[in-house]
Amino acid sequence: MTKLKMFRFFLILGSLFMILLIIFYWDDVGAAQLYFHSVSSKQQSLSHFASLSAAEQTFHGSNIKTFMSGVDEFTDKIFSKVLVQNQTVNKNDNQRTPQLSNKQASGQLEEIIRGYDWATRSTRINMDYMKLQNERKQMLHSLCRNSTLQFSGKNRSFEDIPNKELDHLIVDDRHGIIYCYVPKVACTNWKRILIVLSQSVQNNGKPYSNPLDIPRENVHNTSSHFTFNKFWKRYGKFSKHLMKIKLKKYTKFLFTRDPFVRLISAFRSKFELENEGFYKEFGMQILKLYSNVTEPPASVSEAFATGNKPSFNAFVQYLLDPETERRVPFNEHWRQVYRLCHPCQINYDFIGKLETLTEDAEYLLQLLNLENKVQFPPSYRNRTASSWEEDWFAKIPIEWRRKLYRLYEPDFLLFGYPKPESLLQD
Template sequence: MHLLKMSKSRIFQICGIMVSVFMILLIIFYWDDVGTPHFYLHTAITRIQATHLPTMTNQNHDHPNSKKAIEEKMPSSKVDIIQDDLELTYVENTKGYQERGSREMEQTFNAISPSSLEEQLQGFDLGINSAKTKTALERIQNERKQTIKDICADSSFMFSGKNRNFEDIPNKELDHLIVDDRHGIIYCYVPKVACTNWKRIMILLSESLLKQGTPYRDPLEIPRDLVHNSSSHLTFNKFWKRYGKFSKHLMKIKLKKYTKFLFVRDPFVRLISAFRSKFVIQNEDFYKRFAIPMLQLYANYSKPPPSVSEAFSAGIKPTFINFIQYLLDPRTEKDMPFNEHWRQVYRLCHPCQINYDFIGKLESLDEDASYLLKLLNVEKLVQFPPSLRNRTVTSWEEDWFARIPVAWRRKLYELYKPDFVVFGYPKPTNLLFD
């Protein structure tokens, strides 16, 4: 009798193992076949209900450094307002946020998977105000993508992380890859490159936020603080918590089948933009985290004012020279990586590990944005918001770097050289030689 019980127990154990193996094989086969959206049927996707959000108050409305004041005071030829350049401070009150459960996915992967770029290019009317034809824009994209491939394959040009495999990228370094499963799109956002409005576009397409119970239809209606709230987006770094050891496998499937894009900008101009928006305009968080250490280390202020308002009232601010000193200081990255607003693009978006389908540039934002929305076949759903920006902002480089020693400029170029080379920006020789 005892042996009979043992044999039955053994049979149950064997059956259990066989069932487990079968289920694992079924899951793997199912993922590879349909691209994973059915898995979302069992996964709650958080949405933020914006119905009861508090009124967003612009604290800088009457401040001399507010966006409105600067526009009024400066000649139009000197206005350099890009969506991310002047960051107005809003009253934040998370008590108004309410979470809503997600609705189930309605389509299989094959239904939402975008066609190849070649298929999407056939026969559409570009319909944008551009002197470039569809063929010219396609050629530009091919050149940008080929430049990345050539540099990534060039063993004579090395930079950190260039040769690692996608599987080796730490999960925390994948937080800039936003996924829209409804349309099969992945966007790697780069701060200071119109990322606020591109994030708005991704929210609208994925319907990840609701206003009074319905998804947003106008990207500019989405409040700025919600746009930059991490819970508003599904990003790759969240996959591990949801899918555990299967997360990288899932990411690779989406990278293979989804359309991937990013927007870049001249690296030195991006640094100028970052400095202006975070240290020329009052920003309490950046003042405490970065400005105070800069003032202590490079400006001989042993005890800087504790708040940004007190510092600005006293005329105490880090200079652009202090900012460059901070970037070049080897101590800066010992404790943590560069902040995302001045971290190199190759470290944010991993161009040698991810084969991007579209590389846009801020210098040609309007035509690139319109062209991309056509390629994604979403131009009837959303239009990229018009931008207010000075087209000659690159010419400001010499003025901003005039007081930076040439030796420092050269070191700074070496620090950001991968971004210049990988994304096809010319070497700023006018800044690097006496």
């Protein structure tokens, strides 16, 4: 055997060893603890899973590209076997009903103002949700293929998406879930669900079992969630390849909201409540540039006391100003969903909407076989209703409204929200 052949042999052997380590010690969780509940896997028979020998044969190649192709097939077989071993896990878990603790009763200011809706929810599904999901996904896929609809980043591949733009994709390896969170679309409660499932946050040495017991500061702490943008530090050059494996095998979901209503909600949350961080980072700048306030109040409490706080009119000007994003990308609370979740690069298994949150959440947990393990927390009373749009936009010039629609048009179209004609016509 020549030195070159020996080098190739040991290179392939070493690479195979690394991949096996990643597979069998995935995210510090043993293979026997991995649970996969993808929608497609539950609709197929498990009898077709073949032995691993075919995949193992593909490892004989003369270059890394051939080898990595073999790894794809090999990992597919391993995941399939793990699925068979774990298909009966958690069937006997006791159902947990969220209880509001005294700590949560006092809550944060924003939660007190909004309040919880403890109305009894029906346990029956009265709609054909599978058909509804298919319609939502088909609409999304058709528009992603439609060349007449163009927006930034639409035609790039998943490999071309920078890691920093993958920070909204939360991964739960214990249950085979990937959730793309969208601020102002019930993401706090979905993050709570993911913390309970992944057991990523401890309470006196024990994982949380009730989502509402998790303090809000922990819910939004980046260390509480394992996201795609953290893969590079953990997996190095294998990160994008492993992301693609998980995207193929895991159940991927997101929740959306009418884009204009989401903007109103973001404004109310960040500028109509005393939020020091948002005031200093954005509010002072908005006052200077769009409200002719040369010396804005130094603190949010002073701004509220003097009535010198950003208006919705000035906020819209801020969004429409091309200089805004030349300085820094939109904050996640008003960044477009297509930029947060990359729906033309990621084939989502489930698309939920805030407008049908209770029913969609219930149905999703059933699809994941998790309805007896965790329950979606009671929804906030939605005080930012779509019927309010005309009131909020009454003082916004018609041309500004049209420009704002064009700015968020991809979100309207991709996720099936009607064009707000009454706001855009003279």
